[in-house]
Amino acid sequence: MNGAEVILEDVSKFYGEVLGVNRVSLHIPPGITSLVGPNGSGKTTLMNLMAGLIHPDRGSIRVRGISPRDPERLMRITGYATQYDAAPRSMTGFEFISSLLALHGHSRSRSAQLAVQALERVGLSDAAHRKVAGYSKGMRQRVRLAQAIAHDPEVLILDEPLNGLDPLVRAETIEMFRGEAARGRHVILSSHVLQEVDIISDQVILIANGMIAAEGEIRSVREEMHEHPSQFLVRAREASRVASLLFLQDHVTEVRLSEDRQGLLVLTRSREAFSQALASIALDGYGIESVAPVDENVDALYKYLIGGEPS
Amino acid sequence: MTPLRLRQALTLAWLEARRAFLSRRSFWVYLLALFPAFVFFMHGISVKIQRDRLSSRGVISAALMDSVRESETEAAVIARLGKPVNDFAFDRRAKQDRALVRRVNYFDGSRILVLTFANGVLESKRVRTLVNLEEDRAVFAMVFQNFYLRLAVFFGCLGIFVNLFRGKMMDKTLHFWLLAPMRREVLLGGKYLAGLLAASLIFGLGALLSFRLMLWEKPPAELALFWQQHGPAHAFAYTAAAVLACVGYGSVFLATGLLLRNPIIPAAVLLLWEGANPFLPSMLQKLSVIYYVQALCPVAPPPDPNMPAIMQFLFSPANPPSRLLAVTGLLLVTALVLWLAARAVRKIEINYSTD
Ligand SMILES: Nc1ncnc2c1ncn2[C@@H]1O[C@H](COP(=O)(O)OP(=O)(O)O)[C@@H](O)[C@H]1O
Numbered sequence: 001m002n003g004a005e006v007i008l009e010d011v012s013k014f015y016g017e018v019l020g021v022n023r024v025s026l027h028i029p030p031g032i033t034s035l036v037g038p039n040g041s042g043k044t045t046l047m048n049l050m051a052g053l054i055h056p057d058r059g060s061i062r063v064r065g066i067s068p069r070d071p072e073r074l075m076r077i078t079g080y081a082t083q084y085d086a087a088p089r090s091m092t093g094f095e096f097i098s099s100l101l102a103l104h105g106h107s108r109s110r111s112a113q114l115a116v117q118a119l120e121r122v123g124l125s126d127a128a129h130r131k132v133a134g135y136s137k138g139m140r141q142r143v144r145l146a147q148a149i150a151h152d153p154e155v156l157i158l159d160e161p162l163n164g165l166d167p168l169v170r171a172e173t174i175e176m177f178r179g180e181a182a183r184g185r186h187v188i189l190s191s192h193v194l195q196e197v198d199i200i201s202d203q204v205i206l207i208a209n210g211m212i213a214a215e216g217e218i219r220s221v222r223e224e225m226h227e228h229p230s231q232f233l234v235r236a237r238e239a240s241r242v243a244s245l246l247f248l249q250d251h252v253t254e255v256r257l258s259e260d261r262q263g264l265l266v267l268t269r270s271r272e273a274f275s276q277a278l279a280s281i282a283l284d285g286y287g288i289e290s291v292a293p294v295d296e297n298v299d300a301l302y303k304y305l306i307g308g309e310p311s
Numbered sequence: 312m313t314p315l316r317l318r319q320a321l322t323l324a325w326l327e328a329r330r331a332f333l334s335r336r337s338f339w340v341y342l343l344a345l346f347p348a349f350v351f352f353m354h355g356i357s358v359k360i361q362r363d364r365l366s367s368r369g370v371i372s373a374a375l376m377d378s379v380r381e382s383e384t385e386a387a388v389i390a391r392l393g394k395p396v397n398d399f400a401f402d403r404r405a406k407q408d409r410a411l412v413r414r415v416n417y418f419d420g421s422r423i424l425v426l427t428f429a430n431g432v433l434e435s436k437r438v439r440t441l442v443n444l445e446e447d448r449a450v451f452a453m454v455f456q457n458f459y460l461r462l463a464v465f466f467g468c469l470g471i472f473v474n475l476f477r478g479k480m481m482d483k484t485l486h487f488w489l490l491a492p493m494r495r496e497v498l499l500g501g502k503y504l505a506g507l508l509a510a511s512l513i514f515g516l517g518a519l520l521s522f523r524l525m526l527w528e529k530p531p532a533e534l535a536l537f538w539q540q541h542g543p544a545h546a547f548a549y550t551a552a553a554v555l556a557c558v559g560y561g562s563v564f565l566a567t568g569l570l571l572r573n574p575i576i577p578a579a580v581l582l583l584w585e586g587a588n589p590f591l592p593s594m595l596q597k598l599s600v601i602y603y604v605q606a607l608c609p610v611a612p613p614p615d616p617n618m619p620a621i622m623q624f625l626f627s628p629a630n631p632p633s634r635l636l637a638v639t640g641l642l643l644v645t646a647l648v649l650w651l652a653a654r655a656v657r658k659i660e661i662n663y664s665t666d
């Protein structure tokens with residue numbers, strides 16, 4: 001099975017004096033794996049190491065048997081959507097994706113065809129021929145996702161891929177991750193919000209201060225978390241209508257409307273049921289703008305797992 | 312190199328070169344490349360204006376112009392040659408001598424005859440050409456070596472080539488290239504080709520254009536002869552020198568952008584190194600770009616007569632190598648620098664946050 005895993009053995013990376021990650025060992029099987037940790041905990045460092053954008057000071061890395069020091073082979077099977085919000089602004093989304101595909105050795109027409117497909121999969125077909133400079137944050141997020149999936153890689157590495165996506169696109173994106181995982185691929189993503197990813201992940205790796213805080217035990221922790229109500233902040237144009245619809249759900253224990261009547265604080269016993277309910281409400285309109293878990297539960301989890309404040 | 316790698320390098324070169332040509336940052340590179348052309352263009356314009364002004368006042372035949380003899384009288388000359396294009400008179404007082412001096416000019420289309428009469432008798436006769444091909448070629452040689460090669464191409468390549476890695480790190484787009492399934496050396500090669508394509512087109516054409524404009528408004532006969540003899544070879548040599556300067560400086564600045572965080576200081580050091588080239592021991596002279604490129608220039612510029620004595624003493628340009636050796640030497644220096652760059656590019660890391 002080794003040849004099909006992403007393996008890190010005792011990997012450390014320092015930026016001068018600053019610790020990036022320290023002595024990380026991981027065996028990541030195919031499926032959806034989430035790296036979860038607060039900002040500065042080393043998620044991006046780990047992903048950059050896997051993709052060969054930086055190199056470890058010690059330890060070794062194999063991505064399905066390939067060393068990240070061999071980009072010629074590694075990047076054929078790997079797609080990486082970085083956190084860096086800087087697609088070349090003078091290009092259109094289509095030009096950006098297709099020019100990178102051309103570097104894979106595809107012909108012009110094949111590159112164009114694959115670029116169109118990738119942009120369609122992330123829902124950017126309409127904006128494909130507009131300059132990236134004019135894209136919204138969420139669109140730039142998606143164009144980077146398109147760049148990562150365009151060559152149909154076996155290993156997808158996605159740094160905070162759900163950040164800045166509206167609920168509908170987020171649901172579609174998660175659906176895509178599930179599809180990739182079902183095909184036996186690696187989907188490795190990161191988030192600083194546990195609730196955002198824990199339901200969709202086959203495996204969650206908690207990282208703090210450059211070290212793996214927990215892995216594998218997460219399921220039991222998750223069960224425990226399930227018994228406590230989780231809180232979400234929802235912002236919607238027709239917040240009061242959404243509130244009444246949500247309140248009909250039996251997993252929702254409390255709904256509070258904010259003063260500007262555009263925000264909702266929702267307490268639910270089941271995050272899974274909640275996100276499904278919200279997704280179906282979103283499909284019917286009501287102008288849902290954002291959903292964010294209220295972070296205190298993550299903090300509580302960190303305290304529980306790490307025995308201290310997340311730094 | 313497998314065909315795929317070659318194709319990757321060429322694809323990358325094309326993508327990057329397009330950006331180098333069109334980027335707003337390249338604007339001043341074009342300015343540098345076109346500056347000599349602009350100077351010679353303005354020179355041509357001024358010659359043209361002068362000629363038109365003289366012609367409008369009357370042109371005489373060359374034979375007539377040459378017919379003026381010493382000791383002819385003012386009245387006879389004016390009667391024979393007609394109304395001069397310029398004409399002025401003044402009183403000259405020197406010791407006891409007092410004379411009424413009249414100075415007149417005639418123009419035969421390319422030469423200006425300057426006649427000075429004192430008290431009605433021809434005193435002196437000079438002929439000067441409106442334009443002087445030899446002189447302008449020497450000026451061109453000087454501008455080309457001292458400005459074009461040492462400054463324009465130098466700073467143009469600095470702008471273009473440092474930007475290929477350093478600039479992409481700054482605007483946080485370098486990682487997209489690193490995410491392509493390419494060997495890092497192929498990436499380096501593609502980027503170098505891109506820079507070379509942009510720089511040699513801009514500076515090669517700039518050299519050719521300024522050479523052409525230097526020859527503009529020159530007497531047709533002299534020009535025809537020049538084109539029959541040296542013209543094409545010189546045009547080629549200047550263009551080749553500009554392109555080879557791009558080859559050399561390009562590799563140096565590509566490596567600089569890869570190896571060093573801040574390119575300003577190494578650029579200043581290099582500028583000094585290249586500028587001080589003729590003062591260096593001859594071994595070290597060979598470790599530069601200008602030493603080889605200079606040897607390809609067809610006309611040696613006159614040495615600076617204002618150079619202080621101490622510098623003249625130190626000034627010891629090594630014997631210029633032959634053309635073939637110059638090209639080989641330059642390519643060797645370039646290969647050495649690119650080899651260093653290839654070692655560096657294998658270790659390259661994305662490091663955006665600390666910039
Ligand atoms: N290029 C860099 N130079 C110096 N320190 C860095 C660099 N990149 C990351 N770090 C440091 O490494 C640690 C981990 O950062 P990072 O991997 O970006 O965390 P995350 O993605 O989880 O927010 C942080 O302390 C950060 O400040």
Ligand SMILES: [Mg+2]
Nearest residue numbers: 043044045083
């Ligand atoms: Mg990060």
